[in-house]
Amino acid sequence: MMEKKLQFYLKNLIHNGGSDLHLKSGSVIRLRVNGDLLKLGDREISNEELDGIAQEILSEKQYNELVTNKELDCTYVLDEDNRFRVNFFYQLDGLSAVMRIIPVKILTIKELSLPPVIADLADMHRGLILVTGVTGSGKSTTLAAMIDHINRTRKKHIITVEDPVEFVHPDRECLISQRGIGQDSHSFSNALRASLREDPDVILVGEMRDLETIEIALHAANTGHLVFSTLHTLDAKETINRVIGMFPQEEQNRIRMTLASVLEGVVSQRLVKTIDGGRAAAIEIMKRTARIADLIGENRDHELLDTIEEGKEIYGSQSFDQALLDLFNDGKITQEVVLEHSTNPSDMKLKLQGIGGGVGDDKGSNGEAVDIFDLKIEEEEE
Numbered sequence: 001m002m003e004k005k006l007q008f009y010l011k012n013l014i015h016n017g018g019s020d021l022h023l024k025s026g027s028v029i030r031l032r033v034n035g036d037l038l039k040l041g042d043r044e045i046s047n048e049e050l051d052g053i054a055q056e057i058l059s060e061k062q063y064n065e066l067v068t069n070k071e072l073d074c075t076y077v078l079d080e081d082n083r084f085r086v087n088f089f090y091q092l093d094g095l096s097a098v099m100r101i102i103p104v105k106i107l108t109i110k111e112l113s114l115p116p117v118i119a120d121l122a123d124m125h126r127g128l129i130l131v132t133g134v135t136g137s138g139k140s141t142t143l144a145a146m147i148d149h150i151n152r153t154r155k156k157h158i159i160t161v162e163d164p165v166e167f168v169h170p171d172r173e174c175l176i177s178q179r180g181i182g183q184d185s186h187s188f189s190n191a192l193r194a195s196l197r198e199d200p201d202v203i204l205v206g207e208m209r210d211l212e213t214i215e216i217a218l219h220a221a222n223t224g225h226l227v228f229s230t231l232h233t234l235d236a237k238e239t240i241n242r243v244i245g246m247f248p249q250e251e252q253n254r255i256r257m258t259l260a261s262v263l264e265g266v267v268s269q270r271l272v273k274t275i276d277g278g279r280a281a282a283i284e285i286m287k288r289t290a291r292i293a294d295l296i297g298e299n300r301d302h303e304l305l306d307t308i309e310e311g312k313e314i315y316g317s318q319s320f321d322q323a324l325l326d327l328f329n330d331g332k333i334t335q336e337v338v339l340e341h342s343t344n345p346s347d348m349k350l351k352l353q354g355i356g357g358g359v360g361d362d363k364g365s366n367g368e369a370v371d372i373f374d375l376k377i378e379e380e381e382e
Contacts, residue, residue, distance in 0.1 A: 106145065
């Protein structure tokens with residue numbers, strides 16, 4: 001019976017084009033729509049109700065694990081068209097859950113309007129490619145599009161290691177082996193180490209969470225494999241510093257030289273509000289060149305941003321500010337949004353003034369979401 005209530009909330013999430021359902025004991029149910037967390041009516045969900053949902057949708061083993069470890073990751077299948085990544089956790093008021101929708105349809109690089117250089121990175125035969133950004137910035141969607149591109153254009157063995165498996169890829173031109181942590185392997189490092197004995201061409205690591213996983217991923221990239229992974233970093237410079245900083249001081253020079261050799265690209269994403277009320281990805285792209293490799297190897301990370309911007313026309317690289325200007329010039333975002341998300345707001349203000357109009361003369365509304373829903377789904381009878 002509690003599962004029916006959950007399904008009602010999830011159907012409302014889908015109906016309103018949301019991305020996440022938030023359930024917190026003693027609080028109103030909320031949906032994330034276009035980046036904003038909005039209330040779904042005014043009814044609060046109790047700890048007993050949420051615990052009942054957990055007991056109904058989890059196996060006995062999973063529920064016991066949740067009670068013991070105080071948190072649990074899993075997936076939930078609503079129907080053949082809708083799957084969700086679920087995290088249960090305890091907080092001061094009791095049990096909570098966040099459920100993120102996993103699109104069944106894998107959009108292509110073109111359908112996502114990603115820069116063409118993203119396909120160039122996917123066409124690499126070896127090396128490390130990192131997709132970075134905060135939670136909810138679209139990293140998984142971009143990675144899925146890159147894996148799909150390889151799956152349609154090359155004849156390779158792709159192994160993915162994820163927690164949990166999100167996008168399910170059918171075998172097309174490639175053979176794809178997808179492994180979920182907890183279900184198919186005990187840890188990222190175990191699965192990644194084992195993958196090197198499974199004749200892979202391409203390896204996707206859902207997240208480089210620990211030193212051992214990073215070390216194995218670098219080794220895999222250095223021995224002729226194409227490795228994809230994610231980090232929760234804001235840009236290329238921070239990404240490089242984060243990877244190197246994970247290692248002991250005496251190891252950092254060696255890791256820096258390894259990165260200079262194997263890091264083929266860093267794709268960093270931020271979602272920004274569009275004029276029509278939706279969201280678009282502003283993407284910084286660092287593509288490896290001889291100069292980029294030299295800057296990384298020589299610890300001249302402060303010069304990376306200028307080099308990325310200089311390579312826009314020749315190599316397809318771009319900074320966040322260049323991406324924001326492109327979105328503005330295409331009429332997708334306002335000047336206010338450009339300034340809010342730019343790396344150098346003062347420089348950006350000058351650039352905006354140089355391309356016409358004073359700052360503040362926005363091309364439309366902010367597309368602010370309102371806390372009102374036009375619901376057409378009726379709650380099922382208990």
